Structure formats: C-alpha cells, structure tokens
Amino acid sequence: MKNLIMKVTTESLLQAKTLITFGLRPQQVKMLTGVTESRIGGLTKEIIDDGTKIATKGSLSANKILRTKNHFRQFSLWMTIYKAILSSEYDFQRKALKTPWYSNIDSNILIKTQIMFLNILDAEFNIEITETAVIDLAECLNILTEISTKESTYIVTCPDCGVDYVIVESSKQTDNCPFCHERSYEAERNRIELIFDNRMKA
Amino acid sequence: MSYPAKIIQMAGSARSINASFMPVTLDEKTYNADIYALNYAILLFSRNLAKIDISISQIFTQFSRSFLLNLLNTPVEDIKKIANHSLLMFRLEKSNNSMLNYFFNTASIEVRNIKSKQKLQLFLLREAARNDISTAQLISGLSVDELILLANQSNDEITKTLLDNHHIYVYRGTESALKQSLIMPESNNAQMISFTKLLLGK
Numbered sequence: 001m002k003n004l005i006m007k008v009t010t011e012s013l014l015q016a017k018t019l020i021t022f023g024l025r026p027q028q029v030k031m032l033t034g035v036t037e038s039r040i041g042g043l044t045k046e047i048i049d050d051g052t053k054i055a056t057k058g059s060l061s062a063n064k065i066l067r068t069k070n071h072f073r074q075f076s077l078w079m080t081i082y083k084a085i086l087s088s089e090y091d092f093q094r095k096a097l098k099t100p101w102y103s104n105i106d107s108n109i110l111i112k113t114q115i116m117f118l119n120i121l122d123a124e125f126n127i128e129i130t131e132t133a134v135i136d137l138a139e140c141l142n143i144l145t146e147i148s149t150k151e152s153t154y155i156v157t158c159p160d161c162g163v164d165y166v167i168v169e170s171s172k173q174t175d176n177c178p179f180c181h182e183r184s185y186e187a188e189r190n191r192i193e194l195i196f197d198n199r200m201k202a
Numbered sequence: 203m204s205y206p207a208k209i210i211q212m213a214g215s216a217r218s219i220n221a222s223f224m225p226v227t228l229d230e231k232t233y234n235a236d237i238y239a240l241n242y243a244i245l246l247f248s249r250n251l252a253k254i255d256i257s258i259s260q261i262f263t264q265f266s267r268s269f270l271l272n273l274l275n276t277p278v279e280d281i282k283k284i285a286n287h288s289l290l291m292f293r294l295e296k297s298n299n300s301m302l303n304y305f306f307n308t309a310s311i312e313v314r315n316i317k318s319k320q321k322l323q324l325f326l327l328r329e330a331a332r333n334d335i336s337t338a339q340l341i342s343g344l345s346v347d348e349l350i351l352l353a354n355q356s357n358d359e360i361t362k363t364l365l366d367n368h369h370i371y372v373y374r375g376t377e378s379a380l381k382q383s384l385i386m387p388e389s390n391n392a393q394m395i396s397f398t399k400l401l402l403g404k
Contacts (some may be wrong), residue, residue: 088339123287163398192385
C-alpha cells in the first residue's frame with residue numbers, strides 16, 4: 001500500500017513539474033494532478049534553480065490567444081492531435097469516452113499532445129519552436145475549457161476542407177476556416193489547378 | 203536553446219529514476235527518419251510504376267487515375283517535400299485481385315522490393331506498438347486490437363503472413379487533400395490540411 005501511494009505521488013509530481021514548465025497556472029496544475037499548491041511553489045522554485053525557462057503563464061481568453069492566423073491554425077492541429085491521442089488512450093484502457101470529447105482533460109495526454117505537436121511542427125512544417133511562434137499548452141488548455149464552458153465558443157468542421165476549427169463569436173479573426181478560406185491561398189490554388197487542367201487537356 | 207527541448211531533457215532525466223513512473227514516452231522523434239523513408243519510397247514507387255503504365259500503379263495503390271497523372275507531373279523534389287515525417291501515409295490492406303496475384307507470382311526484383319518494404323513497415327509498427335500503443339496508433343491509424351496482435355508476433359510470423367497474403371497500399375487520408383499539397387508543395391496550408399486529414403482518417 002505504501003509503495004502504491006509513493007508511485008502515484010512521484011508520477012504526479014513529475015507531471016506537475018512538466019506542466020509548470022509548460023506555463024500552466026498553479027490552480028490548473030492542482031486541478032489536473034492533485035499536487036498541493038505549496039508543493040507547486042516548491043517545484044516552481046526547483047525548476048527556476050535548474051535554469052529551465054518557464055513559459056509565460058496563460059490566463060488570456062480564446063479571443064486574445066487566437067489573435068494571429070498562425071495561432072489559429074496551430075490550435076486546430078493541436079486539437080486534432082489531442083483528440084486522436086485521447087481516443088486511443090481511452091480505448092486502450094477500456095474506458096467509455098465521455099461526450100463531448102473536449103471535456104475530457106487528462107494531464108498525461110496534455111503533455112503527450114504538446115510533445116507530439118512540437119515534434120510535428122518542427123518536422124513537417126519547418127516552424128522554429130520559439131515562444132512567440134508556437135501556441136502554448138496553457139493557451140490550448142484555456143481554449144479547451146472555454147469551449148466546454150462558454151456557449152459563444154464552439155468547434156465547427158469546415159465544409160470545404162473538412163478540418164475542425166474553433167469559432168469565437170466575439171472575435172473577427174475566427175469567423176472562417178483558417179486553412180482554405182484565405183484569399184491568397186484560394187487564388188494560388190485556383191491558378192495552379194487551372195495550369196494542371198490545361199496541361200492534362202493538351 | 204528554447205524551452206521545449208529543455209523540458210524534454212528534464213522529463214527524460216526524471217524518467218531515469220524509474221521508467222514505470224512516467225507513462226509518457228518522449229522519443230516520438232526516433233521514428234521520424236524511418237517513417238519518412240517509407241512514405242517517400244511508396245510515393246516514388248507508385249510514380250515509377252505509373253510511368254510505365256498508370257493501370258499497373260493502380261493495382262498496388264488505390265489512387266485514382268487523375269491523381270496519378272498529377273503525381274507523374276510533379277517533380278521528385280516536390281514529392282520529397284510532401285512526404286510526411288511523423289505519420290505513415292499508407293496502410294496495408296489484404297487484396298485478392300487476380301492481377302495482383304499474377305504480379306506477385308513473377309519473381310521480379312520490383313515485386314521483392316514491395317514485399318520487403320511492407321515487411322519493414324510492419325516491423326516498425328511492431329516496434330512502436332511495443333514501446334507505446336497510443337503513439338503507434340497515431341502514426342499508423344490502426345486500431346488498438348490490431349496493434350496488440352502485431353506486437354505479439356515474431357519476425358517469422360510477420361514474414362509468413364506477408365508471404366501468404368498479398369497486400370496493397372491504401373492512402374489513409376483523402377486523396378483530394380494530398381493532391382492540393384502535391385500541386386502547391388510550398389504552401390504550409392495545403393500541407394496542414396492533408397496532414398490533419400491523415401490524422402482524422404477517412
């Protein structure tokens with residue numbers, strides 16, 4: 001019994017430490033891992049002493065987080081990865097997936113998603129992983145909680161490209177699909193498709 | 203060094219205390235090179251077959267005629283850009299096509315190459331599934347049960363199943379999305395659409 005308790009605490013401490021480094025607020029870390037706030041303070045100090053940089057703490061609203069097209073797109077990608085990992089983990093543990101999926105928040109899966117997400121941005125899209133260029137885990141978590149609590153924030157699927165994205169009603173930025181409804185993208189696509197069609201006919 | 207790399211390092215060192223404490227795997231990047239090699243090889247292989255005759259390429263893959271025409275018109279350099287690093291683009295499917303049997307019964311080098319590529323893909327997936335099942339599911343799109351079955355197979359068993367049954371490559375995402383990224387390989391948008399399509403499945 002003693003061993004079992006030790007195991008759980010060590011694991012959640014490690015998770016808490018990772019989550020703090022990703023810039024989550026103490027309240028959120030406490031909610032996700034069950035580590036007490038005094039302990040979180042100690043861990044934060046430990047991380048700073050190690051010389052590891054802590055990401056800026058996320059407390060903004062979805063409206064402000066999705067201020068750029070880049071962040072808007074990246075959140076869509078993040079959401080898709082989170083959903084995919086969530087379904088596999090829950091299936092594996094033979095747990096019934098609670099509906100809707102975005103209200104299932106698991107610290108383990110959050111960390112895993114973020115690592116995968118950074119890996120994918122780096123490997124597939126050649127995006128340099130700096131604080132300003134990439135959306136934070138804390139920010140993603142904020143938007144996820146906003147989706148499950150607020151009625152004015154919700155997920156829709158684009159009828160043209162079929163990718164999920166989030167709509168924040170108060171924001172002008174998030175009113176259309178971030179991928180296919182960009183003017184330059186559409187124009188470029190039409191132009192190249194025309195060239196291809198002409199080449200096929202010739 | 204930016205912060206995420208440090209987090210990975212930190213979590214890695216914490217993991218060395220006892221691996222069972224930390225269920226999150228942090229070595230997703232280890233598969234990147236192998237996955238890229240497989241994806242690129244299959245795309246190039248179907249392009250080379252299409253060069254001889256498009257209908258031959260259609261036996262081994264399930265691409266449509268117009269897509270293969272596009273693939274033929276795309277330079278090899280661009281195909282390098284659209285091959286994924288972190289997700290397998292194709293999955294194997296059993297097929298009883300008589301033309302397929304005919305091709306596999308002739309002991310040509312090309313055919314032996316296909317079989318060895320398929321074997322490599324299954325070995326990679328088995329390795330990933332033994333390491334962490336949810337990562338394996340993300341990169342392959344197979345169900346958890348299939349992956350568990352694969353993880354328990356020996357080298358000989360995998361070789362035997364591949365010898366007994368003929369498999370073809372099936373693209374996991376939607377063809378139109380891949381076509382978009384094929385005709386505009388520089389566009390991050392098109393790449394992101396095809397990538398999320400792979401994650402979402404058909």
